[in-house]
Amino acid sequence: MVALGFFAFCGGMIDAAVGGGGLVQVPALLQALPQHSLSTVLGTNKLAVLAGNVSSILSYLKKIKVVWRLMLPTMASAFVFSFLGALSVSLVPKAIMEYVVFFILVSMAIYTFAKKDLGRVHSNIQCGTREVLLGIFFGGLVGFYDGVFGPGSGSLLLFIFVKYFGYDFLNASASAKLINLGTFSAALLFFIPSGNVLWVIGGWVAVCNMAGALTGTFLALRYGSGLIRILFLFLLVFLIGRMGLSILL
Numbered sequence: 001m002v003a004l005g006f007f008a009f010c011g012g013m014i015d016a017a018v019g020g021g022g023l024v025q026v027p028a029l030l031q032a033l034p035q036h037s038l039s040t041v042l043g044t045n046k047l048a049v050l051a052g053n054v055s056s057i058l059s060y061l062k063k064i065k066v067v068w069r070l071m072l073p074t075m076a077s078a079f080v081f082s083f084l085g086a087l088s089v090s091l092v093p094k095a096i097m098e099y100v101v102f103f104i105l106v107s108m109a110i111y112t113f114a115k116k117d118l119g120r121v122h123s124n125i126q127c128g129t130r131e132v133l134l135g136i137f138f139g140g141l142v143g144f145y146d147g148v149f150g151p152g153s154g155s156l157l158l159f160i161f162v163k164y165f166g167y168d169f170l171n172a173s174a175s176a177k178l179i180n181l182g183t184f185s186a187a188l189l190f191f192i193p194s195g196n197v198l199w200v201i202g203g204w205v206a207v208c209n210m211a212g213a214l215t216g217t218f219l220a221l222r223y224g225s226g227l228i229r230i231l232f233l234f235l236l237v238f239l240i241g242r243m244g245l246s247i248l249l
Contacts, residue, residue, distance in 0.1 A: 004032045005208040012212025016056040017220045018232045019154020043191030047202040050184040052209035053177055059217040060174035069127045071178050074135035078143030079182035085147020086190050102243045108159050109236040146183040152239050154180055169228035
């Protein structure tokens with residue numbers, strides 16, 4: 001339980017800054033709970049990351065100005081399509097999804113390395129109909145992916161906000177957390193009624209995840225977009241390596 005708490009803290013800290021904390025927390029849960037099904041492990045993880053996500057959002061909202069006209073429809077779209085993705089999980093071949101996401105991650109990494117100023121300056125968002133429709137589209141796309149597969153969805157959202165909406169990395173990270181609030185909630189609509197949440201263990205992991213999330217948010221707000229950009233690139237390289245090995249093996 002102590003080791004599980006440590007990994008939950010690390011997962012929450014990474015997730016609060018750049019997303020991808022599940023890559024730390026889920027393997028730790030799988031090791032700690034070998035007697036439970038994968039659905040129970042994932043359900044327990046979603047409970048914890050939702051708690052961490054809420055705590056980081058509350059910290060971000062004190063410092064970051066949110067464009068609610070863009071966020072609300074994007075969150076709604078992510079929620080609905082995450083739910084639909086969970087329903088379709090048995091219909092979408094995960095092998096194909098891995099190849100697609102691997103290609104996207106490589107493209108994101110190359111583009112971010114090449115564009116040295118990407119995400120360093122926050123633009124004043126002109127949120128018209130085009131931006132709202134783009135938000136609904138991307139929210140639905142990433143939401144569906146999160147429901148079907150999941151790894152790296154927070155990082156995908158962060159990149160989308162930087163590339164297509166002119167956010168800096170700090171504001172993009174905060175906005176990605178709001179979208180993930182919808183996707184995590186939708187997933188729990190499946191896991192809780194089906195009894196796939198271990199409440200005691202999930203509660204402990206949630207507390208540690210929240211502590212990590214508050215630490216990660218503090219570091220992100222203290223050191224700004226420069227730090228998040230560096231962490232984002234490290235995470236992309238890690239994701240690419242992990243998914244590349246999975247595809248090859």
